Amino acid sequence: MHPILKSYFRDLTQIDEEKLEALSPYFKEKTVKKNEFLLREGEVCRFNYFVLSGCLRLFSVNKEGLENTRYIAFEGKFGTSFTSLITGDPSIEYIQSLEKSVVLTITKDDFFYLVENEPAVNKIYRNILESAYITTQKRIYDLQGSDSLGRLKWLLKQQPRIFNRLSNKVIASYLGITQYTLSRLKANL
Amino acid sequence: MHPILKSYFRDLTQIDEEKLEALSPYFKEKTVKKNEFLLREGEVCRFNYFVLSGCLRLFSVNKEGLENTRYIAFEGKFGTSFTSLITGDPSIEYIQSLEKSVVLTITKDDFFYLVENEPAVNKIYRNILESAYITTQKRIYDLQGSDSLGRLKWLLKQQPRIFNRLSNKVIASYLGITQYTLSRLKANL
């Protein structure tokens, strides 16, 4: 098993070496170009992705054509559209690689089979969902509860990686503001 | 076991009657007055609540004193501040009853004990987290992606119960707008 995924499991579970190696064949390595899409709106999501290097973003496009970024999966994190994965419905969001990335893919069926039958994967999935819950709770309160400058400072503090690695356009779409406003705010920081 | 909780389990799991009855003692019934608080900001959350009648809301108060409502748990749903329950950190949100309500309470320790040791409760918890994921994904995109009128229409369509049963003040805080704006929008619907 790839060492990054191995330490992910080791951090969250007490799985033994043998079982870890048994899980390995479920994951296939895939290289993704910068800006390549792994999922488009309207498609049913069929994979869960674990990022080895680079990063993926989840975003949607509203009816005016504006992008809204909900989540960035950096290396060492799982990232996929769980809503589509869980419901089997067509996705309302896109998954796009923002950098040249290497990911491990596991199919939806394999993933949920392991969630049901392998306690370590059940634990991992529980942790993913709990982390998502905690993050989105903060996001809803912090983003809806303050003005643009407040949100910018919040992001700088909470997610500095997003700042260092992503374009202003993506950062703005993550904060729910236009790139123009972001540019002006940064000039006044 | 209370019939509402029983059918909740029956809908989501294949638990047998005997095990269901074994779970019963973990849940204690509690009557809550209208507007009573079950958790305040700064307190560590110690219970999970299952609503038998009435409803609970989860909300926070920002530094200007404005409320932001994140979730309403109506009858037949679990509702608590899972962030505080999971992390053990003081809550950033309040839990308040919006109507005279009857709830079943289970302690945090009992709840997580059952999540680990009773597959049906593990499944229930997984379902709660998955539902929260799906709801908040839609919320982030639909609420950040449109203007006030769009959000109002979205709420009317997605959550009509919120409209029928809650005050405009609470609805406005759920939509992230002021009660004045909501009042004006409704006049123009």
Added chain:
DNA sequence: GGAAAAAGTTGCTCTATGTCAACGTTTTGA
């Protein structure tokens, strides 16, 4: 049942942020 409090409505004004256009800078890919 009635006084007091809370919630809802509406006019006026103000402000943060969006929109659009112009222009410079950086990145991309043939």
Added chain:
DNA sequence: TCAAAACGTTGACATAGAGCAACTTTTTCC
């Protein structure tokens, strides 16, 4: 390596929605 495209910045202007105040209506609870 260089032209084209994408990105970032900034000014002028437009506008959705906030803030506040006055007033009406509904709810609460002695």
